[in-house]
Amino acid sequence: MIALKVDGVSKFFPGVHALDRVDFVLEEGKVHGLVGENGAGKSTLFNILAGVYRPDGGSIEVRGQQVAFSSRHDAMLHGISAVFQELSLSPNLSVAENIFANRQPTNRLGVVNKRSLQELSAEESKKFGSEVRPRDLVRSLSISDQQTVEIMKALSGDPYILLLDEPTSSLTKNRVDQLFENIRKCKEAGRAVIYVSHNLWEVFAICDVITVLKDGQIVATVNKEDTNEEKVAAMMVGRELGNIYGVRDNLPRNQTALKVSGLTGEKFKDITFDMHKGEILGLYGLAGAGRTELARAIFGAEPLTAGELELDGKRVQVRSPRQAIEAGLGYLTEDRRVDGLFLQDSIRNNLVAVKVGDFFPKSILKLRDFKLMKETANNLVRQYNVATNTIERKVGKLSGGNQQKVLMARWLRIKPRVFFCDEPTRGVDVGSKSEIYSYIRELAKEGAAVLLISSDLREIIGLSDRVLVMFKGKIAGELRGEEKSEENIIMYAMGLLNRKGGRDVDNVQ
Amino acid sequence: MSTMFSKIVRMREFFILGLVIICVVLMSFLSPAFLNPVNISALFLAMSVNMIVAVGMTVLMVFGSFDLSVGSVVELSGVVTALLILSGLPIAVAILAGVMSGALIGWLNGIIVAKIGVNPFMTTLAMMTLVQGLVLIISGGNDVSGLPQAFANVGTGRFLGIESSIWIMLLVTLIGDFLLRRAKFFRQYYYIGGNEKAAGLSGINVSKLVIIAFVLQGAFAALAGILLASRMADASLSSGANIALPVIAGVVIGGASLKGGEGTVIGAFLGIFLMTMIVNALNLLGVSVNWQSAVTGLVLFVAIIVDALMRRKEA
Missing domain, CATH: 3.40.50.300 (P-loop containing nucleotide triphosphate hydrolases)
Structure with missing residues (x-):
């Protein structure tokens, strides 16, 4: 089943064509890697799917239904959850309050039910396999644990599509394993995952399909089995150089x-x-x-x-x-x-x-x-x-x-x-x-x-x-x-x- | 509109000068006593303390900082100088010590802001309270009075018929304005106010300059405090209570911004003159004292709203 279909999506920023008619298909039960050099357009595409940017052209379908996200919140309503490179946690609030930031359990008068908040949060931690305690303040956690909380927050709504942008940048080795374990669980539950990373080993360790972006265009989408790290790295670059760089002379440079x-x-x-x-x-x-x-x-x-x-x-x-x-x-x-x-x-x-x-x-x-x-x-x-x-x-x-x-x-x-x-x-x-x-x-x-x-x-x-x-x-x-x-x-x-x-x-x- | 003319019109000093002229013309019709030399002299005298403090404050605000402890320093320097005179020290030495006491407070502010990285609001607020306490301790809680006539002459002696406090105010204003416009040392503050990181990377010694600016502010506040004590022949414990905020307001009316990067001493002079003049005018017109604060506040609003509108147009 196709979870998400991107058809001819473009995005312009002043002076830059950040995405140029990108086509992209994400299937249920798959982890889809998105790789490319700095500035290739990965983040732009990621932000469009997360509802942060609006595309300047093209269409997006979720579960066969055409969508046009007007905000992050809108994308979330369609079951799309995202972990951005920048943490979006409130350091002075507890782990539980952060995980349930926008859907804290309340009674009829709108008062937060602290106990049920703690319980729900403890459940999430257990499901994820994390040891962070619901009551801990986020600012007291290590950066690695903070990133874990961020990921738990994204997972806690049981999203249909999970978007991850460099999720391991500050995770320790054990936490990376833990994350991969959870990504596999999502896969088995029929969810779809997009995994953006610089790190080709990680991409090869967890992804099923890999899409290579360059200069805002898709170079190729390949199954992991049909390629290797070297081939993907070659695809990430590969274009002739112009002569705007001038010519090097052959003077000695030894002082x-x-x-x-x-x-x-x-x-x-x-x-x-x-x-x-x-x-x-x-x-x-x-x-x-x-x-x-x-x-x-x-x-x-x-x-x-x-x-x-x-x-x-x-x-x-x-x-x-x-x-x-x-x-x-x-x-x-x-x-x-x-x-x-x-x-x-x-x-x-x-x-x-x-x-x-x-x-x-x-x-x-x-x-x-x-x-x-x-x-x-x-x-x-x-x-x-x-x-x-x-x-x-x-x-x-x-x-x-x-x-x-x-x-x-x-x-x-x-x-x-x-x-x-x-x-x-x-x-x-x-x-x-x-x-x-x-x-x-x-x-x-x-x-x-x-x-x-x-x-x-x-x-x-x-x-x-x-x-x-x-x-x-x-x-x-x-x-x-x-x-x-x-x-x-x-x-x-x-x-x-x-x-x-x-x-x-x-x-x- | 020619570019030269539009440039002058856009200058903040021009706008505030216009406002001052309008008020002066208006007042000269409403009250014959207004343009009387005695009244003009009283007006300048009334603004002298705030203006001397404002010279230092302008430098601070040019790089996006300010000092709330100036009022306490005004009291401290007055009390220190007065007590030293009463203890028998020569007047000149006592004055120097008074100025040094202010410079020392400024240096502490500067160190805490520049080296430890505490924001100027909290630093100088705490310093304001601390110095207030110090003043009470060293003075025993009473005004220091019974000062000799020779000390009173420092701030009230006349030269060409004008009181020395006014001369000193005009002198520091003119010299301060000139240096802040032209001297390398002071021009660097505009870079810090524009972009502190970029200034550091351009080779400007940011923390040294910040500390020096606070030291200068302390010294200027102290000078103002000494002149005030001399004029009153009494070092009062509440003389500085209402100085910091009016000074900051005056400097802002005169073209500085709380974000830094702009402001001039002449602008500050006009700003403080305007605020002092309003009070003076209300007195002459026999308006109840109860109204003064509200009217001053209204004028402040007019000044900053017109400025904000002009800036928006410019952007």
Whole structure:
């Protein structure tokens, strides 16, 4: 029996075609895996099925009946339950209150019946095989137990369709087994499950059918028996690269600019690598691999517990971004809206924010040289082709691509010797993308060492001279030349390969 | 509308200046005593304490913070200075010690906000209560009076016929406005107020700047408290009771936002002038004291609602 049928569903976000006429069939009694790279459209499809987003085209049928969800609640009424990556628990309420958040047992006057709430919750725990107690406050639980509560909450309404998005991201090994046991029970009861994951072993361990998404389209839907992990990984990538990445010259890149040894922080451990002058070094890793945390720690924005930095052969101590900038480092942040731009401030003030002292040269009071500031800002706007009629405009009013160019120009003005570029083209149109690529290449050509962090494999491969791949806080592989194929990078990023060349069997905590 | 003109019209100071001018013109017709130099001087004197406190408050609000403990610091510095003078210390030294006492309170606020990460509301609310208590303890619960004439002259002495409290207020206002507009050090507060994370990642030493701003606020509140004690020739235990909120309101009327990222000292001056003037006008018009609070509240509403509408149009 078909539980759910998706027919030609599309979804547009400003500047992005997130889902492009997707067809998809979910059968009762099956666990259906949904895999793809970051940004492939998995989450978009997931959110449409859960009732969070509304599709811009196409139709959805549940049990043969056409539906159009207007909200999460609406989807729930059709028997669709979802576990999102982000926990949706209220930390100050008890486990029981969380599990029965929207259907607490009440008496006729609408007063919650505490005793029956506890009993129902205890029953759910028992059914699930969990030891969490109904009365415990959620905030007192470990993160793994919290995620278990989240899953119990989704299961407690006995859903017809269960949607799971990376449900194991913070589960311990035992809890994962417990979850799989419960998924199997759902299957036997004739329920249908969609399982979204980065983690191919998990997908192969629990799913019956696997659908691969890429760039908002379905590449293939296959039975688990007819494929293997390597084939699926190859399907997840696989498309020719354009030439928007520019051309690499063959100058030697053997002078070390930054030497990183034994760096350890909260999210990464014992990281050692070199960055060379004139080189673009790619850094890839799936969500949670620790790449951004690593870059931020080198830049002094997050604490390090161990390790050393050598800049041009000299040991340096970097304890704050301020010191990092003084030493010649630069860091283009991952999310321009969160910690990059001053959105309510002018383009001018945004452009001069780094080493702002350059524009305050007058007297011991360090007064502003407004003319110099305006001149510089105007030049930068011209040089980096920011589309605006005035530098006094609020940066928040520019398009994503132009915002990103402002951020880029802010850093390029000070000509960093070592530059960390974290997701330089996220949410940026193709035209601005190729411009940003040319600025990165230019900087490297002038002798800077560039670390390019990106979730876009094509970007990483197209720009980088060398690629480092992180997996669970460690460097799993270093790829050069022909080795840096999308398949290879994905295999390292998923822990299917490691530096020693073998399979990493210790992949689940 | 030309862009230059529309830009000026959109400036917050312009709007509030317009409001002030309208009120002044209106009052000059309604009450002949209003434009009398004696009244104008009294008006400036009445706003001097709040305005000196507001210079520090503007800096705090530019980066999205504020300080509720200023009123207590006004009392503390007055009492500390007065007691030290009575104990025989030279007046200049006693004043310096009074200012230092405020700076110290500010430093504690700054450390707790910047280093421990407690929000400024809770931090300065607790500090307000604590310092109130300290004032009672060191003063024994009584106003400190019997201060020498030389100390009274500090705040009331005249230069070019104008009282020194007014001169000091005008001086800190002008210097404060200039530095907050032009000096590198103070411009950094606008970045912190705009996006604290981005400011840190741009190499701005956020926690150091936050601490210094609280120290400055403490020192300014202390200066205001000393001038007040000098003018009254008496360090009163309730002199600061009603300072923090009117000052914050004045700074906001003058263009600052509770979210940070904007605000100027001149704007704060106009905001506080407007609020003081309303009370002054109501007195001159013989309106019952019982009405003053309600009218002030209404004017506050007009100012913030017009501003919110202007912002909405801009967005």
